[in-house]
Amino acid sequence: MSSQVSARVVRLLNMVPYFQANPRVTRDEAAAALGVSRKQLDADLEQLWMCGLPADGPGDLIDFDFVGDTVEVTFSAGVDHPLRLTSPEATVILTALRSIVDVPGVVDPEAARSAIAKIESAAGSQRAAVEESVPEEPGAAAAVRAAVRARRAATLDYYSASRDSLTTRTVDPIRVVLIGDNSYLEAWCRTAEGVRLFRFDRIVAATVLDEASMPPPPAVQAGADTSLFSPETADPSLPSATLLIDASAAWMFDYYPLRVVHELPGGACEAAMTYASDEWMARFVLGFGSAVQVLAPESLARRVRDAAGDALRAYDDVAADE
Incomplete structure (x- = not known):
């Protein structure tokens, strides 16, 4: 929760300079530029409208002029410039950028080069190594x-x-x-x-x-x-499995189309996943060992149990021969 609050505070502090630099921008344009939904933008504007100096009157509050669907700042209360990166913050961002460009498809290399160059320039670093620091994309x-x-x-x-x-x-x-x-x-x-x-x-x-x-x-x-990626909108003709996922395997949600059904104490949760092949799904679950269990359907759970039993018996047979 604290990270969400911090992220919103940073966004709010940067919104006023943005609206000052873009007078009469529409709400939809602002939401797209700031990377938030229209609903979130409206909530942020309402929050900003009530910000000001403590114990003072309305004249000290940040004020906006709303005409139709456009927004314009009429009083900034001193919030005139976007937040600036400190040296440690710039270093962290540069390190993160250089690490993710090594992962195929995560970022556009041209955009990464531009961002790295701008941050290094603002931080007083040399740009000579920018091209070398960002490898070509596969x-x-x-x-x-x-x-x-x-x-x-x-x-x-x-x-x-x-x-x-x-x-x-x-x-x-x-x-x-x-x-x-x-x-x-x-x-x-x-x-x-x-x-x-x-x-x-x-x-x-x-x-x-x-x-x-x-x-x-x-x-x-x-x-x-x-939403095309979401399990809720998957092909209704495909089966769905309910899985019990241990906290140690929570990273799965970053890589597979899983939907949380029920959160459990200790970080474990029940999740739903759509799949097409029972054979593939059984292999998928077995790969996680005891960290993932099939709760439903029973036919899939039985297939996983049988495959695990066959593997154990094969292992015992090899061990006995030795």
Whole structure:
């Protein structure tokens, strides 16, 4: 909770200078620029409107002028400049940027180079090592970003973890979105005839085609729809498993499409996960040992128990032979 409060305080302190630099900006434009939802922006504006010096009157409060859907600062109460990074903070951010650029697909290398250069410049560091500090992105991820920038269609060789299969499909790229710690290509899939999200580290190969990307206009105008990734909106024809996940395996939520059903004392929780193949799901669960148990369906739980029993008997047989 404290980290959420701290993040909001930082955002609030930076919002007033933003609105001063962008008079009469619309709420939707501001929300997009600040990386928050419209609902959160409205809540932040309401909070800021009541900020000021203690024990003083309304004249000392931060004040806004709302005309239609636009926002303009009429009194800043001295909050005139964005927060500045201290040397330790700049060092931490630079270290984090240089570490995540080594992970394929997480960030756009060009954006990372620009950010590193700006931070080093502001911190008084030399820019000479910027190009060397950010490696080139692997071929598949680089091709995907190139297709998005050039607005070209592309073919993808994509590994689906839930189906344990590799497929080739032609897509019309829309945009690159970041969900959690992973980058995804949002694109119109010509095979599925719908918008799909393709996780960067599961794109085995990508080829930019010599034809324009032409996703249906409604798909582009709708904005990034991360609900496509959510288990709640998965294909209803696919089965869903209820898993008991120990606190030691909580990191799974960063890598797999899991939905928390019920939180338990000690950090454990029950979670739901949609899957396509019983065989794949059984192997998936067995890989986590005792940290993950199948609560439902019973057929999947029985399959996991049988596979674990077969493995133990095989181990005992080998040990007896030795």
